[in-house]
Amino acid sequence: MTQSFSNSLINWYKNNKRDLPWRNTTDPYKIWLSEIILQQTRVNQGLPYYNKFVSQYPKVLDLAKAPEDEVMRLWQGLGYYSRARNLHECAKSVVKDYNSEFPKAYNELLKLKGVGKYTAAAIASFAFEQAVPVVDGNVFRVLARYFDVSDDISQPKTFTKFFNIAKELIPDDYAASFNQAMMELGATICTPKKPDCENCPLSQECEARIHHKQSELPVKMKKIKIKNRYLYYLIWQHEEKLAMKKEVQKISGRAYLILI
């Protein structure tokens, strides 16, 4: 049962995977770079940034040596800017504390800034072929639908449940392919809206498809609420030129970027 799941999935992946640059390497630096960029970010949006970073900083040492302003500028437009700051800090830490080599152990990877459970598992499996399952939004969706698991995925404790299900399914000798395949299926077939069940290699046994519950799974209770905030800036303008100065001030314990 678990074997047919993995076999079908991995076989489908071999024949249908997209050709993406970070899939043609086992360099942990490039794997890490791609994973940070792809956090909460679509492939099409992150791809040009990945290429820029690899080109500008071929090795972790290059990134570690770069000025933070330069790294931030390269990241400009991608969003979630704390990722860029953590990226730089992580690179410096790998150089200083790990002799410029990424650690292999999952628990050691977890100590790196910006590397959480998902990214640590991704590096451990893609770069080092360890059988640690990745659990991201795609994996939640595929497993919730296939096994009809209706736990609320917005609750942190649910992560462990899905991690354990995936751990049962992941083959020791095809860990990287399995993890990649789970995410690829979620990204291209088992999508949030209108999943393409006709072309899904797992559709025959999928509980959600059998019971027509695709739109009800996975269950996510937490809703995103957007609050408006209004900030005021003073900008000096003389003819066509703007006068701006970057300063960082602490206001009630929080760092603000003040443009003067």
Place this chain on the structure above:
DNA sequence: GACACGTGGGT
């Protein structure tokens, strides 16, 4: 454990 963090695409 709840919440903030960003931009861009889909319905």
Place this chain on the structure above:
DNA sequence: TACCCAAGTGT
């Protein structure tokens, strides 16, 4: 239009 997300993590 107004949501709903998308290869999560830090606080």
